Amino acid sequence: MEQKKIDLKNCPWCNQNDLEKELNLKDYFLTFEDFQILKCNSCGLLFTSPKPTQDCIGAYYQSENYLSHQDAKKSFTATLFNAVKKRNTKLKYKVAVKNKNTGHHLDIGCGIGDFLFYTQEKGWDVSGIEVADSARKIAEKKIGKQILLPDQILELGDQSFDLITMWHVLEHVADLHSQIENLYRLLKPNGRLVIALPNFKSWDAQHYKSYWAAYDVPRHLYHFDRETIVNVISNNSIRLEKIVPMKWDAFYVSLLSEQHKKSKLAYPKAFINGLRSNFNAKRTGEYSSLIYIFSKSS
Numbered sequence: 001m002e003q004k005k006i007d008l009k010n011c012p013w014c015n016q017n018d019l020e021k022e023l024n025l026k027d028y029f030l031t032f033e034d035f036q037i038l039k040c041n042s043c044g045l046l047f048t049s050p051k052p053t054q055d056c057i058g059a060y061y062q063s064e065n066y067l068s069h070q071d072a073k074k075s076f077t078a079t080l081f082n083a084v085k086k087r088n089t090k091l092k093y094k095v096a097v098k099n100k101n102t103g104h105h106l107d108i109g110c111g112i113g114d115f116l117f118y119t120q121e122k123g124w125d126v127s128g129i130e131v132a133d134s135a136r137k138i139a140e141k142k143i144g145k146q147i148l149l150p151d152q153i154l155e156l157g158d159q160s161f162d163l164i165t166m167w168h169v170l171e172h173v174a175d176l177h178s179q180i181e182n183l184y185r186l187l188k189p190n191g192r193l194v195i196a197l198p199n200f201k202s203w204d205a206q207h208y209k210s211y212w213a214a215y216d217v218p219r220h221l222y223h224f225d226r227e228t229i230v231n232v233i234s235n236n237s238i239r240l241e242k243i244v245p246m247k248w249d250a251f252y253v254s255l256l257s258e259q260h261k262k263s264k265l266a267y268p269k270a271f272i273n274g275l276r277s278n279f280n281a282k283r284t285g286e287y288s289s290l291i292y293i294f295s296k297s298s
């Protein structure tokens, strides 16, 4: 059944209406419905249109295959995903935590809680937010405390977190403005905000075009590059500190993209294209996924 969607006539960030079409593509992951990626000529943001209504968005996540929400190891791709995730957890911690201090950590879109569990083990006082019921329950078991629903972010106290992380989550949130207001509100002075996002300027994105798996429409509502994320997040007190690549994502995203294309020899092709993407990014900085570390002034 086709879900209810709204054609966007204005930019979801700056509300201007000078838009142009970047790409026609499909939801290759689940519904095979058609979508477009539009570009706002005022602020540069790329976004998905039509946008599913809040009532219907859940239907686009209803798949046993939505890997970030499962713990079981079934297919080879899932096994690979889980192996990469384990390695990534260590890398994420190293990147997110400066000077190995502990404090209060909030992981927004914590999924099944692997990263929270890791920071908790390292001595952090952790809180998590997750929309998916099944993932939330797994996370609660893992860390032994309640995980909040997205609306409950309002219940969290002002300036209560030293570290807020969003691993491939900001591109999913329905209301970008209110989400970012909450991030500003929750972060302590000297706190860090860590946001990981796919990068459509990467070699693999340019290579796979509409098949690039990290467009992941309509689940990804926005498509950021370095310029637009800094534009959206930075203000007088929050500044970009550094950008760190997630090199594994080039391989994984290439593999999913090959699968979208139904190509033969998906694995060797994805491996080669992952290498090409990372090699190219050595020069340009445009890796398949990037971690942006913002810090709040004291």
Ligand SMILES: [Zn+2]
Pocket (backbone or CB within 6 Å): 011, 012, 013, 014, 015, 016, 040, 041, 042, 043, 044, 045
């Ligand atoms: Zn705009």
